[in-house]
Amino acid sequence: MRSSLCETFGVEHPIFGFTPSEHVAAAISRAGGLGVLGCVRYNDPAELDAALSWMDENTDGRPYGVDIVMPAKVPTEGTPTDLSALIPPGHRAFVEQTLVKLGVPPLGEAANQAGVLGWLHSVARSHVDVSLEHRPALIANALGSPPADVIERAHAAGVPVAALAGKAEHAVRHVENGVDLVVAQGYEAGGHTGEIASMVLVPEVVDAVGDRVPVLAAGGIGSGRQVLAALALGATGVWMGSYWLTTAEYRLGGDQNALQRALVRAGSADTVRSRIYTGKPARLLRNRWTEAWSEPDAPEPLPMPLQNLLVGEAHQRMMRAGDPDVVAMPVGQIVGRMNEVRPVAEVMAALLAELEEARSRLDKVV
Amino acid sequence: MRSSLCETFGVEHPIFGFTPSEHVAAAISRAGGLGVLGCVRYNDPAELDAALSWMDENTDGRPYGVDIVMPAKVPTEGTPTDLSALIPPGHRAFVEQTLVKLGVPPLGEAANQAGVLGWLHSVARSHVDVSLEHRPALIANALGSPPADVIERAHAAGVPVAALAGKAEHAVRHVENGVDLVVAQGYEAGGHTGEIASMVLVPEVVDAVGDRVPVLAAGGIGSGRQVLAALALGATGVWMGSYWLTTAEYRLGGDQNALQRALVRAGSADTVRSRIYTGKPARLLRNRWTEAWSEPDAPEPLPMPLQNLLVGEAHQRMMRAGDPDVVAMPVGQIVGRMNEVRPVAEVMAALLAELEEARSRLDKVV
Numbered sequence: 266m267r268s269s270l271c272e273t274f275g276v277e278h279p280i281f282g283f284t285p286s287e288h289v290a291a292a293i294s295r296a297g298g299l300g301v302l303g304c305v306r307y308n309d310p311a312e313l314d315a316a317l318s319w320m321d322e323n324t325d326g327r328p329y330g331v332d333i334v335m336p337a338k339v340p341t342e343g344t345p346t347d348l349s350a351l352i353p354p355g356h357r358a359f360v361e362q363t364l365v366k367l368g369v370p371p372l373g374e375a376a377n378q379a380g381v382l383g384w385l386h387s388v389a390r391s392h393v394d395v396s397l398e399h400r401p402a403l404i405a406n407a408l409g410s411p412p413a414d415v416i417e418r419a420h421a422a423g424v425p426v427a428a429l430a431g432k433a434e435h436a437v438r439h440v441e442n443g444v445d446l447v448v449a450q451g452y453e454a455g456g457h458t459g460e461i462a463s464m465v466l467v468p469e470v471v472d473a474v475g476d477r478v479p480v481l482a483a484g485g486i487g488s489g490r491q492v493l494a495a496l497a498l499g500a501t502g503v504w505m506g507s508y509w510l511t512t513a514e515y516r517l518g519g520d521q522n523a524l525q526r527a528l529v530r531a532g533s534a535d536t537v538r539s540r541i542y543t544g545k546p547a548r549l550l551r552n553r554w555t556e557a558w559s560e561p562d563a564p565e566p567l568p569m570p571l572q573n574l575l576v577g578e579a580h581q582r583m584m585r586a587g588d589p590d591v592v593a594m595p596v597g598q599i600v601g602r603m604n605e606v607r608p609v610a611e612v613m614a615a616l617l618a619e620l621e622e623a624r625s626r627l628d629k630v631v
Numbered sequence: 632m633r634s635s636l637c638e639t640f641g642v643e644h645p646i647f648g649f650t651p652s653e654h655v656a657a658a659i660s661r662a663g664g665l666g667v668l669g670c671v672r673y674n675d676p677a678e679l680d681a682a683l684s685w686m687d688e689n690t691d692g693r694p695y696g697v698d699i700v701m702p703a704k705v706p707t708e709g710t711p712t713d714l715s716a717l718i719p720p721g722h723r724a725f726v727e728q729t730l731v732k733l734g735v736p737p738l739g740e741a742a743n744q745a746g747v748l749g750w751l752h753s754v755a756r757s758h759v760d761v762s763l764e765h766r767p768a769l770i771a772n773a774l775g776s777p778p779a780d781v782i783e784r785a786h787a788a789g790v791p792v793a794a795l796a797g798k799a800e801h802a803v804r805h806v807e808n809g810v811d812l813v814v815a816q817g818y819e820a821g822g823h824t825g826e827i828a829s830m831v832l833v834p835e836v837v838d839a840v841g842d843r844v845p846v847l848a849a850g851g852i853g854s855g856r857q858v859l860a861a862l863a864l865g866a867t868g869v870w871m872g873s874y875w876l877t878t879a880e881y882r883l884g885g886d887q888n889a890l891q892r893a894l895v896r897a898g899s900a901d902t903v904r905s906r907i908y909t910g911k912p913a914r915l916l917r918n919r920w921t922e923a924w925s926e927p928d929a930p931e932p933l934p935m936p937l938q939n940l941l942v943g944e945a946h947q948r949m950m951r952a953g954d955p956d957v958v959a960m961p962v963g964q965i966v967g968r969m970n971e972v973r974p975v976a977e978v979m980a981a982l983l984a985e986l987e988e989a990r991s992r993l994d995k996v997v
Contacts, residue, residue: 266996266997268996432899451828451830452818452819452828453827453828453830453831459900461819461899462818462828462829462830462850462851462964463828463829463830464817464819464828464829464851464857464860465819465851465857465899465964465965465967465968466899468854468856468857468968469899469967469968484828484830485830488834490834490863490864490865491830491864493863493997494830494860494861494864496863496993496996496997497859497862497863497993498857498859498860499856499989499992501996533799533831533832534798534825534826598827598828598831599831601831601835602831620997623863623865624997626865627859627862627863630632630634630862630867631632631862631986
């Protein structure tokens with residue numbers, strides 16, 4: 266693939282790989298793509314700083330990016346303790362009873378009970394500060410356009426900014442806000458996702474932004490045929506997230522074997538789009554935990570950021586429980602194609618080989 | 632495009648066009664695709680017979696297909712009157728009150744109050760009988776594998792059989808049942824549709840059926856880029872339905888201007904997947920009618936075939952009312968790209984021109 270993004274970002278392949286693991290992100294960059302580290306799990310800026318220092322040392326000088334979670338409008342915000350007071354006791358009781366019913370043990374004494382705070386604006390802002398002290402080639406924002414001053418600071422540091430869009434009008438707004446790269450994320454994607462599927466969304470976003478910025482296709486991509494289809498739809502490159510979850514480098518603590526076992530055996534129909542992870546619709550692996558939230562006695566999920574505070578500890582408990590039937594994990598419909606655990610370099614090589622093969626086959630048809 | 636389907640079906644382009652209008656179907660065949668006439672609206676076999684005779688005369692000797700709606704297992708079935716008795720009075724009252732609230736007048740005296748009976752198995756079977764007296768190049772079934780004896784009769788007459796699939800395992804079952812062509816229909820499609828989007832579904836179905844039968848991609852296709860993407864994903868051709876609804880030849884009675892005005896102005900986010908049309912999940916144009924069914928006071932839709940009997944008259948009333956805000960119309964997310972009313976030949980020419988253009992662009996990238 267020879268895309269304009271190769272020159273802009275200094276990558277071999279216009280394949281952007283989002284992952285919460287610095288080991289996976291670095292491996293993607295080393296394999297010729299752009300590894301993008303998801304920062305949301307770093308409650309402590311010092312931990313993120315250490316992870317990025319490690320990436321600086323372990324990417325053979327190749328570029329990498331970071332992904333933050335930050336709404337354009339700064340929300341009114343309290344401390345985690347203040348916010349916790351807004352969570353109805355009935356919701357807490359439901360979570361506790363469900364975990365007991367599913368056989369998920371409580372956390373031990375050493376547990377970090379704070380949950381994930383990266384959804385809080387102040388914490389996300391610290392991620393920007395820390396990142397800019399390193400050498401990111403990209404700052405992406407999972408919630409759309411970042412705040413104006415963040416875009417300004419990134420540009421002042423020579424760092425392009427990307428934003429995810431689930432609708433063409435969002436993409437246009439991002440461009441007007443100064444975003445340099447739009448990620449058109451279709452319905453089939455893991456995590457936060459809209460209603461419009463990639464086949465329809467990608468050309469719509471490409472047409473809406475015109476030649477002002479390049480567009481990456483996200484959602485449903487995990488094979489060379491799907492990369493080729495994304496390029497056929499007019500994308501300049503692809504953004505893949507879910508597919509790296511079953512790489513050998515993905516080791517985030519907790520029982521990874523249980524998680525990867527759950528992912529490897531799941532089919533494309535085994536996901537559900539639900540508000541239970543963060544308060545906004547996100548596609549998750551379907552299992553006994555997600556099913557419990559769709560029972561008639563389940564409460565309505567709370568708005569962001571309350572829902573994630575509510576379930577943060579539950580996520581940690583499930584991660585440690587090591588039961589493949591009870592995990593909380595955002596993943597796209599591409600999970601049906603995630604059928605073995607392989608090193609990142611092997612995944613990338615297979616993807617590129619299939620791309621060539623698909624390209625040769627297409628030559629015979631069109 | 633040079634696909635094996637061109638030879639098998641004697642078409643110029645592997646573009647299959649599903650439509651309830653014999654005028655549109657014939658125009659698709661004349662334009663080099665395979666027009667496939669949806670039979671479900673023909674309550675009287677003689678009417679279908681007349682429509683197919685007209686197509687025999689007006690397709691310049693080119694091939695066409697028919698589409699029936701027939702579950703593999705023959706259901707227990709009563710007369711429409713028997714079945715009507717199973718509809719709860721509360722459901723009838725809701726429909727009537729909603730139509731009054733939306734300002735939809737009652738039907739005049741000449742009205743056909745029977746609604747659409749093609750969902751009944753006996754009626755669908757008459758469609759097969761009538762079709763085989765003409766020269767269909769394909770019998771497609773919108774509900775999966777047709778009953779075994781229907782497949783046998785079609786094959787005895789030299790007519791291949793196609794079946795729609797929303798999951799890979801359905802596609803495999805179709806092939807085992809003797810189906811000759813699988814239509815992999817993604818989440819973004821209009822009408823009956825599953826949860827898995829085309830980007831993920833198409834290669835999954837292609838891999839599952841192997842080289843036993845060719846696969847058509849359906850769902851989200853209305854431009855040359857999307858045709859190219861479908862072929863990149865491994866499909867041997869495409870199946871398009873929604874896109875023909877805004878052709879000049881589409882004139883089915885009722886106020887077509889209101890319907891086409893509603894479609895032309897709708898965006899890709901203006902559809903909803905709901906059971907209110909037939910009892911099974913189908914993607915529809917979102918408007919005041921579909922919204923009424925998602926209000927808290929709305930009843931749960933009934934199972935097939937009762938739901939369609941319940942709303943059949945309402946559909947006719949809305950069609951005649953001529954209000955673009957109140958129409959009952961299955962359509963896919965591609966509606967966002969249906970922005971003008973054009974003749975079929977022009978639609979086809981534009982599609983093929985964009986395909987070439989997309990192909991040239993792709994050549995520069997891969």
